[in-house]
Amino acid sequence: MYTTLSPCDMCTGACVMYKVSRVVIGENKSFVGGEEYLKQRGIEVVVLGNKEMTGMMQKYIDENPRIWYASPTVVTNLPSTQR
Ligand SMILES: [Zn+2]
Numbered sequence: 001m002y003t004t005l006s007p008c009d010m011c012t013g014a015c016v017m018y019k020v021s022r023v024v025i026g027e028n029k030s031f032v033g034g035e036e037y038l039k040q041r042g043i044e045v046v047v048l049g050n051k052e053m054t055g056m057m058q059k060y061i062d063e064n065p066r067i068w069y070a071s072p073t074v075v076t077n078l079p080s081t082q083r
Contacts, residue, residue, distance in 0.1 A: 002026075004053055006033035008073040016041050026053035030061065031074060 001007075001015060004026045012034025015023055022044040028035065035045050061068045068074060 005031050005057065006035055006047075007038070008033050008071075010073075012037055015043060022046065024048065026050045027057065029054050030057040033073070 001020050001022070002024045003011070006025050006028040007015060007023060008031075014020075015038060020043060023035075023038055024046045025035070026048055027050050028047050029049075035047075038045050
């Protein structure tokens with residue numbers, strides 16, 4: 001599976017349930033999802049660290065903070081100082 005962001009809890013579960021063998025993540029600076037859990041379940045995780053995707057996500061977050069920070073998954077994974 002190829003994703004722009006690190007997978008959220010729901011997508012992580014879907015990858016495990018459907019036995020996806022590899023998850024290729026565009027960038028994980030904006031958000032870190034279930035990467036460790038995927039690895040624990042034997043799924044290969046590749047993080048490209050694509051700067052274009054990081055910039056695209058930062059632009060989206062800057063322009064849509066209410067939408068981005070309304071996500072329970074995003075809020076749960078923010079450092080406590082940013083909640
Ligand atoms: Zn998701």
